[in-house]
Amino acid sequence: MNPIIRLNEITKRYGGLVAVDEVSLTVDRGEMFGIIGPDGSGKSTLYKILATLLKPDKGTATVCGFDTVKDYKRLRTMIGYMPERFSLYQDLTVEENLSFFASLFGVSVKENYDLIAPIFGQLERFPSRKAGALSGGMKQKLALSCALIHRPEILLLDEPTTGVDAVSRGEFWDMLSTLKRKGITIIVSTSYMDEATRCERIAMMNKGHILDIDTPSNLVAGLGENLYNAVSDDMFGLLTQLRSMPDVIDCYTFGATLHVVGSNSFNSDKAMAKLLVSGHKDVKIYPAKGNIEDVFIKLTRDERE
Amino acid sequence: MKIRILKALLKKEVMLMKRNPIIPKIILVMPLMVMLVIPLVANLDVKNVKVVVVDNDRSQLSRRMIANLNAAAAITVNAYSDTHEDALAKVEHGDADVILNIPYDYSKRVALGGTSVSVEANGVNATKGLLGAQYVSQSVLMTLQQWQVENGITVKPAEISVVNRYNPTLNFKNYMIPALMVVLLIIICGFLPALNLVSEKESGTIEAMNVTPVDKLTFVLSKLIPFWVVSILVVTVGMVVGWLVYGLAPEGNIGVIYLATILFSLVMSGLGVTIANQSATMLQSIFVMFAFIMIFQLMSGLFTPINSMPQWAQVITYFIPPRYFIEIMRAVYLKGASIRELWLQFSALAVFAVVLIVISAKSYSKRG
Incomplete structure (x- = not known):
């Protein structure tokens, strides 16, 4: 496979802050690649470099075989970029926005309609509604349609599902899968860890550098931790007390339960007994299956140590 | 492009x-x-220039000067004072913008030369003071010239004619x-x-x-x-x-x-x-x-x-x-x-x- 994106030790600084720190990665043609990380981990900066909007201070970035600094003009016709912020004209209607972006790229809406049909289909009912009056999920669909209208080879989506409801998010990921089947390479970033499993490979980013890159299942399989769920009637007290135990490596909230990372000497029965003595009721500690979020927490912890 | x-x-x-x-x-x-x-x-046109007159002459000439002043479009004579101090006080209170001083025995001595009326203006509002004093002295000068002609006193004509081209009425x-x-x-x-x-x-x-x-x-x-x-x-x-x-x-x-x-x-x-x-x-x-x-x-x-x-x-x-x-x-x-x-x-x-x-x-x- 020949990579469609090749980043080689990319560094970008804003004053004293290093936003992206020596990031190297490759993405294969036709791949759905996720970039996962919390806010401020450098995802958006990386996107701007890929989208030719930012020059890296160090390193080289090639997209579709073109350098993002030297050949930016050629590249702009091959990239579909959807920025984090909704960036269509709110005072233009759905139809006007779409045909405006089509005419900037010198294409007609008609000739590329097959590509956007599954996404734009739901917007067809109100072509003359202003973009600003659409719901969050609809806005994302319109923005995606506009980013696709020139049939790009590669789609760069910067946190496309932030601020979108859970149902629309699911729909959005289904649409991305459809696009992937049409041969479009998709780079998508998110701070929702649960969405990461929809990608073929993911890069975990924190504080400007990459912690690990692999398929979601390999990452979870490689977790190799002694992981337990813990619940009781006083969750906050449970958290502080578990953290103070010597054979507990880490403890953090995970949905409605706590995840406990135990050392080899950790015994859940002994810990439960200890907690009951100190006044906790309904204490339950049972083995847990790790997921991407646990991997991310482990990787950031390893990095600190 | x-x-x-x-x-x-x-x-x-x-x-x-x-x-x-x-x-x-x-x-x-x-x-x-x-x-x-x-x-x-x-609008920078100056209107309503208020004049206080100190008339020490009280002659036919001085009365005519005052009448002509009053007739001018932008000028009104709105006070008379006996002394210069009194006139100054009026300017200070804002009752007048310009003082016209006509000296004692002016009409008799004017033919002999060596005497003159004086015009003082309030300079706080520079434009109004400048233009107001100019209007008053123009009017006084015209009256004086007419009077001199009527009484057969020969004067050297010191007239300058100004015509504002392109905006004739300024x-x-x-x-x-x-x-x-x-x-x-x-x-x-x-x-x-x-x-x-x-x-x-x-x-x-x-x-x-x-x-x-x-x-x-x-x-x-x-x-x-x-x-x-x-x-x-x-x-x-x-x-x-x-x-x-x-x-x-x-x-x-x-x-x-x-x-x-x-x-x-x-x-x-x-x-x-x-x-x-x-x-x-x-x-x-x-x-x-x-x-x-x-x-x-x-x-x-x-x-x-x-x-x-x-x-x-x-x-x-x-x-x-x-x-x-x-x-x-x-x-x-x-x-x-x-x-x-x-x-x-x-x-x-x-x-x-x-x-x-x-x-x-x-x-x-x-x-x-």
Whole structure:
């Protein structure tokens, strides 16, 4: 496979802050690649470099075989970029926005309609509604349609599902899968860890550098931790007390339960007994299956140590 | 630069401008308001000069002087004082602007020479004091000359005749109306493109725009060209109001005015876009634009003649584009000048327009 994106030790600084720190990665043609990380981990900066909007201070970035600094003009016709912020004209209607972006790229809406049909289909009912009056999920669909209208080879989506409801998010990921089947390479970033499993490979980013890159299942399989769920009637007290135990490596909230990372000497029965003595009721500690979020927490912890 | 892309961008600008709740109204209402109100209030004609007379002569001549003063249009004699101190007190209280002092036995001694009336003016309001004293002394001088002729006293005629060409009645409105249109263009063509571009930055639409193959010059032109239309609209409204309300129509060719208008709109919108390129928020751009507009209004010869500025300031005015536009407007309006006589001003405006468009395109950066 020949990579469609090749980043080689990319560094970008804003004053004293290093936003992206020596990031190297490759993405294969036709791949759905996720970039996962919390806010401020450098995802958006990386996107701007890929989208030719930012020059890296160090390193080289090639997209579709073109350098993002030297050949930016050629590249702009091959990239579909959807920025984090909704960036269509709110005072233009759905139809006007779409045909405006089509005419900037010198294409007609008609000739590329097959590509956007599954996404734009739901917007067809109100072509003359202003973009600003659409719901969050609809806005994302319109923005995606506009980013696709020139049939790009590669789609760069910067946190496309932030601020979108859970149902629309699911729909959005289904649409991305459809696009992937049409041969479009998709780079998508998110701070929702649960969405990461929809990608073929993911890069975990924190504080400007990459912690690990692999398929979601390999990452979870490689977790190799002694992981337990813990619940009781006083969750906050449970958290502080578990953290103070010597054979507990880490403890953090995970949905409605706590995840406990135990050392080899950790015994859940002994810990439960200890907690009951100190006044906790309904204490339950049972083995847990790790997921991407646990991997991310482990990787950031390893990095600190 | 591609015409197809420019067309699409212009179409979008027009649609957005039409849908904007405020901008189209400002473009129509502001020129109307300014042209209807400002010429009436921003008036430097001096009226109602109040005179206090200290008449120590009490002769036929002095009475005639006072009567003639009262008859003059802008002057009223509203007080008489016995002493100079009393008259001064009246000026101090604001009851009078000018003191006319007629000395004792003036009418008898005037034939012999060596005596004179004195005129004192309150200089706090410099314009009123200066013009008021001038009006009073003119009136007194005329009465004196008539009296001397009637009484057979030979005088050396020391008359200077002043005729104000092109604005014979020295009507301040004729001087202001062409200049007010310049003010309108400075504000509308300077502010609106700047606000338009910064609002694209604030709303984030610029990000989607930057990844398209639109090049800098095309993008910047799409921000400038709509203001050709807007500026022509503004000047047309201005000229129609000037003609219908104040009866002032341009002496010269309207085409010359429109050509200068388009050039000037490019200068101002180029400046606006350049400022917007450097600003992250609307507030920043408004502040910087205000600084320019202040200097443009005060140093372009709009209210105060450039000739009466200090030498160094006069040099600076050569770098202030509205200076040339005001010269063109006044020359075409009042003198009926043609483009051949104004080529210097036109070429200056053209140079400013080209330079500012280049700077605005260069300073627009798609990359951080």
